[in-house]
Amino acid sequence: MTKPKIAISWNSSCGGCDESIVDIEDKILDIAAKVEFVLWPCAMDFKYDHVRALPDGDITVSLINGGIQNSHQEEIARLIRKKSKTVVAFGACAWLGGVPSLINLKNKEELFKSSYLESISVENPRKTLPAIKSKVDNCTLTLPEIYDTLYKLDDIIGVDYYLPGCPPTADLITDLFLKLIEGGLPEKGAVLAPARSLCISCPRNETKPDNFEIDEIKRIHEIIADPEKCFLVQNLLCMGPSTRDGCGCSCIKGNMPCTGCFGPADKSDQGAKMIGTLGSILKGSTESEADRVIDGIADPAGTFYRYSTAASMLGRKRKEDR
Amino acid sequence: MGKTITIDPITRLEGHGKIDIFLNDDGNVERAFLSVPELRGFEKFAEGRPAEEMPQITSRICGVCPGAHHMASTKALDSLYGADPPPAARAIREIYYNLHFFEDHVLHFYILAGPDFIVGPDAPKESRNILGVVDKLGVETGKKVIDIRKKARALISEIAGKTIHPVLGLPGGVAKTLTEETRKDLKKFSLEAIEFAQFTLKAFNDIVLNNRKYLDLIESDIYYHESYYMGMVDEKNLVNFYDGDISVINPSGEEIERFRPSDYLDIIAEHVESWSYIKYPYLRKIGWKGFIEGPDSGIYRVAPLARLNVAKGMATPLANEEYGSMYNRLGGKPVHNTLAIHWARLIEILNSAERISALSENPHITSPEIRNMNFNTPSEGIGIVEAPRGTLIHHYKTDQKGIITGCNLIVASLGNSAAMCISIEKAAKKLINSGKVNEGVLNMVEMAFRAYDPCLGCATHSMPGKMPLKIYIRDRKGKEITTLSQNLTESGYT
Numbered sequence: 001m002t003k004p005k006i007a008i009s010w011n012s013s014c015g016g017c018d019e020s021i022v023d024i025e026d027k028i029l030d031i032a033a034k035v036e037f038v039l040w041p042c043a044m045d046f047k048y049d050h051v052r053a054l055p056d057g058d059i060t061v062s063l064i065n066g067g068i069q070n071s072h073q074e075e076i077a078r079l080i081r082k083k084s085k086t087v088v089a090f091g092a093c094a095w096l097g098g099v100p101s102l103i104n105l106k107n108k109e110e111l112f113k114s115s116y117l118e119s120i121s122v123e124n125p126r127k128t129l130p131a132i133k134s135k136v137d138n139c140t141l142t143l144p145e146i147y148d149t150l151y152k153l154d155d156i157i158g159v160d161y162y163l164p165g166c167p168p169t170a171d172l173i174t175d176l177f178l179k180l181i182e183g184g185l186p187e188k189g190a191v192l193a194p195a196r197s198l199c200i201s202c203p204r205n206e207t208k209p210d211n212f213e214i215d216e217i218k219r220i221h222e223i224i225a226d227p228e229k230c231f232l233v234q235n236l237l238c239m240g241p242s243t244r245d246g247c248g249c250s251c252i253k254g255n256m257p258c259t260g261c262f263g264p265a266d267k268s269d270q271g272a273k274m275i276g277t278l279g280s281i282l283k284g285s286t287e288s289e290a291d292r293v294i295d296g297i298a299d300p301a302g303t304f305y306r307y308s309t310a311a312s313m314l315g316r317k318r319k320e321d322r
Numbered sequence: 323m324g325k326t327i328t329i330d331p332i333t334r335l336e337g338h339g340k341i342d343i344f345l346n347d348d349g350n351v352e353r354a355f356l357s358v359p360e361l362r363g364f365e366k367f368a369e370g371r372p373a374e375e376m377p378q379i380t381s382r383i384c385g386v387c388p389g390a391h392h393m394a395s396t397k398a399l400d401s402l403y404g405a406d407p408p409p410a411a412r413a414i415r416e417i418y419y420n421l422h423f424f425e426d427h428v429l430h431f432y433i434l435a436g437p438d439f440i441v442g443p444d445a446p447k448e449s450r451n452i453l454g455v456v457d458k459l460g461v462e463t464g465k466k467v468i469d470i471r472k473k474a475r476a477l478i479s480e481i482a483g484k485t486i487h488p489v490l491g492l493p494g495g496v497a498k499t500l501t502e503e504t505r506k507d508l509k510k511f512s513l514e515a516i517e518f519a520q521f522t523l524k525a526f527n528d529i530v531l532n533n534r535k536y537l538d539l540i541e542s543d544i545y546y547h548e549s550y551y552m553g554m555v556d557e558k559n560l561v562n563f564y565d566g567d568i569s570v571i572n573p574s575g576e577e578i579e580r581f582r583p584s585d586y587l588d589i590i591a592e593h594v595e596s597w598s599y600i601k602y603p604y605l606r607k608i609g610w611k612g613f614i615e616g617p618d619s620g621i622y623r624v625a626p627l628a629r630l631n632v633a634k635g636m637a638t639p640l641a642n643e644e645y646g647s648m649y650n651r652l653g654g655k656p657v658h659n660t661l662a663i664h665w666a667r668l669i670e671i672l673n674s675a676e677r678i679s680a681l682s683e684n685p686h687i688t689s690p691e692i693r694n695m696n697f698n699t700p701s702e703g704i705g706i707v708e709a710p711r712g713t714l715i716h717h718y719k720t721d722q723k724g725i726i727t728g729c730n731l732i733v734a735s736l737g738n739s740a741a742m743c744i745s746i747e748k749a750a751k752k753l754i755n756s757g758k759v760n761e762g763v764l765n766m767v768e769m770a771f772r773a774y775d776p777c778l779g780c781a782t783h784s785m786p787g788k789m790p791l792k793i794y795i796r797d798r799k800g801k802e803i804t805t806l807s808q809n810l811t812e813s814g815y816t
Contacts (some may be wrong), residue, residue: 011349012362014779015336016385016486022433025472026746029464032453041331041338043433044448045765048330072338072359099382102367111363115601119365120730121611122601123591130361134381134596137353139344139596144359167385167486219724221374221403221492224693226501235774241508250519254490255498259378259476298372302379 006178007039007051008090011073012100012150013066017091018042019163020167021063022269028048031177035060038079048076051083060086063163063179067097067310068151072144086185088176088192092166092261094153095191096270097310099166101150104309104316105301108148117213152310162191164244166261166307172246193246197265198258201245204230215285217296220256231257232281237303242273262308269313271304324349325757327561329764332356332771334451335779336386337735341767343750349757354750356743356771357358358778361599362599368692373402373700373720376729378490380716383733384780386429388487389422389478390709390734391780393564396491398716400722401583402703405494405696414496416564417508418481418488419679419707420674422564424515425474426666426710427626427671430775431522432467435664438769439530444540444762459525470518473511480504494694502688510680516640519672525642526668531651541652544752545770547615547744548573548578550605550622550752552737553629560637561629561673563708569632570605573617575656579605583706586715586768590732600781602740603732612741621744624712624737625774626666631656636669638676644669660745663773700724709734711777734778745770 010018022028022043038048038059049057062084068074081087092098103111116122116129134141153159163176172193179185186192199205208230218235225231231238231252239260240252245264264270284290297303306310324347330340346559364383364414371379373547377395381388393415399405407415433452437445441454456464475485481500482488490496530536537544552570558563559569570589581589591606604610604620611619618795620630636642647657648665681687704717712734719728753763 010338012360014382014385014388015777016382016388019334019385019429019486022429023475025468026465028468029453029456029461041333042336043334044451045333047333069362070360099379100362100364100367102361102371102379105370106363106366111361111366114366115361115363119592120728121587121590121592121603121732122594123606124594128594128596130594130599131596135343136355136597139342139353139355141342141355142358143357143597143599146361168384201351219372219374221399221494221695221697224695225497250479250484251489252483254488256483256489259375298723299370299375302371302375306379 003036007062011066012069016167017065063090065090070144092307096308101310164262198240217285239276354747365729368631384760394716397705398703399493404698409686411495413687420677423674508682517673540661551628551631553632560633627663632659641673712737736779
């Protein structure tokens with residue numbers, strides 16, 4: 001039997017997804033013996049030309065992390081799609097845009113201006129900006145075009161599966177590899193983690209009463225969080241109720257609330273769902289009282305859509321607001 | 323102009339990069355460029371975020387060194403709120419940070435850079451990776467590497483919640499106390515880690531230093547360039563990753579600057595080129611003179627060799643002995659051989675293992691007093707740590723509520739961004755003659771950047787301006803439905 005061919009690629013991402021693959025530790029040697037890698041820039045020396053030379057559909061599965069933020073990423077994502085039978089959007093950024101998609105709340109012009117012209121440490125008297133094409137000593141150099149919007153992967157190419165997490169856990173990755181090798185992947189389109197709220201597996205769930213109300217929202221540095229008690233009961237915003245299970249509650253075990261990296265538990269909008277949850281527990285019989293409680297949420301967009309701005313109902317900042 | 327050779331993507335690093343090598347009509351290298359085709363904009367979208375979320379948001383700049391951003395950010399919050407962490411919190415942060423250093427450096431040596439030496443610089447590309455390393459050193463060694471990293475990362479997770487993207491840091495403290503049981507585990511781990519570090523140094527000695535071909539490579543002018551160096555030192559002028567002054571030495575080894583985090587803008591400035599999204603930091607007083615080496619150029623280098631070059635020695639005994647051996651062998655300080663960064667990195671592995679051992683005996687470390695909540699009204703904060711890849715600076719400005727209004731990051735790999743361009747161009751010019759080039763030679767060009775262990779994801783995080791947070795919710799046709807601003811009530815969700 002020929003070994004399944006695997007490609008691992010990255011876009012607008014941080015390398016944490018790649019590192020998480022290395023973190024499957026003892027199992028990586030067994031798995032590596034059963035597959036053939038054809039691309040993994042972080043760890044292996046195959047170049048894009050190697051992938052270009054493969055027949056279409058030759059790669060069994062490609063694991064692609066990161067959203068698409070420039071023309072080079074788009075080109076490589078399309079190339080890999082063409083060469084692959086199956087594509088997995090690997091991690092929160094590929095699935096929903098991830099933290100980098102918060103850039104959709106700004107515009108590209110603002111980004112360039114602030115980065116290269118107005119930054120307090122930049123000295124740029126000639127007002128040089130990176131350009132798609134430039135000439136230095138007769139050498140022509142090119143750069144990809146940075147997009148105004150960061151796209152989630154399935155806005156650009158077809159995606160067969162979604163693996164949640166920032167990054168996905170070693171257990172989920174191992175499970176994915178085993179299913180790739182031995183079979184047993186679910187129906188296409190599936191999100192490869194339990195379709196239920198994180199609260200269900202949270203060790204603090206027992207301390208959450210069926211009915212409770214909170215009269216204010218505190219910020220995490222303002223109180224000393226009880227290490228056993230439900231964060232919401234402690235007036236801290238925890239994204240657990242609207243977040244998918246499967247992370248092992250690692251942040252909560254670190255005594256910090258969930259920030260939502262596993263995305264929505266179902267097809268709903270993660271932020272809207274959390275706002276709904278808050279609506280049912282925030283105390284406020286009058287409008288002004290409700291306003292006061294809600295004002296405690298210092299950063300609604302960055303809280304409710306920390307990992308999913310590119311997939312959210314927020315869309316992006318209006319371009320005419322440049 | 324003759325042929326152009328493009329290496330795309332450059333590999334075994336974090337982030338995106340490509341090398342363009344331009345040959346003249348004789349087939350010799352005219353110019354070579356390392357460019358970074360990415361820009362993400364963390365500094366820009368930090369605006370509007372609550373400062374206390376920054377340790378978790380900025381860790382997403384890099385999933386390989388999330389601990390470094392997390393810690394620089396946490397220290398910037400200490401400075402922002404004027405709250406020094408209590409002794410237990412400081413010790414917990416530092417032990418966490420040394421665990422991070424340990425596992426990150428081990429990853430680089432065995433998985434990213436090791437293949438060039440252990441498998442061979444011009445070995446076939448199919449085997450020039452961790453699997454090739456395991457083949458060469460034996461499965462037992464492979465398992466040893468996996469095992470020690472697994473233990474380090476389990477301890478990181480115990481202390482900081484998540485290994486990749488930790489949740490430890492808060493202004494003036496940490497989120498979680500350290501139990502007596504964990505303290506004992508740390509002590510036990512540190513002894514194994516010290517042994518592992520010594521094993522790795524011995525392997526480096528046997529495989530690299532005792533091989534004339536490799537030693538020649540380290541000492542050759544292909545991988546040599548003179549520059550300034552920057553790194554953090556403690557009060558005794560010894561290497562420290564977590565806290566201290568920043569020292570800068572000139573190419574002859576004399577200290578020319580010593581500064582506190584708050585003064586970084588007097589020392590460092592950044593230059594912009596049209597052909598890369600990355601920026602190029604340099605020493606402000608010397609100025610930007612182009613991609614040239616030597617004392618007239620403000621280009622400086624950071625990361626392991628830079629840290630060792632600026633310091634008087636290591637703060638732990640075994641690492642300090644190794645420090646002495648390295649400089650003896652390479653002919654005194656400062657060392658300008660780029661490939662010696664690998665050696666310095668291994669000495670730092672030993673240093674971090676010894677620091678974990680010492681900190682695990684710190685009497686404060688299991689104290690429940692982990693928070694200082696005596697906060698000033700926030701306005702501005704600067705935090706600096708040594709990241710595995712060099713000096714890392716986080717600078718935040720906020721309103722009175724602690725909401726970010728400006729953010730400036732000078733990221734570790736950026737410190738080496740200009741130096742890497744010089745290194746790869748120099749290597750390309752020395753290695754490619756009369757158009758003779760093959761895949762092995764190109765990998766040897768890549769080795770010139772790989773020694774720096776660059777994190778190009780970090781380097782393209784990218785900055786400040788001012789804009790109130792306002793989000794328009796539109797329907798599919800782009801028609802505005804409603805506006806979401808700082809005040810949720812406008813959204814109509816309730």
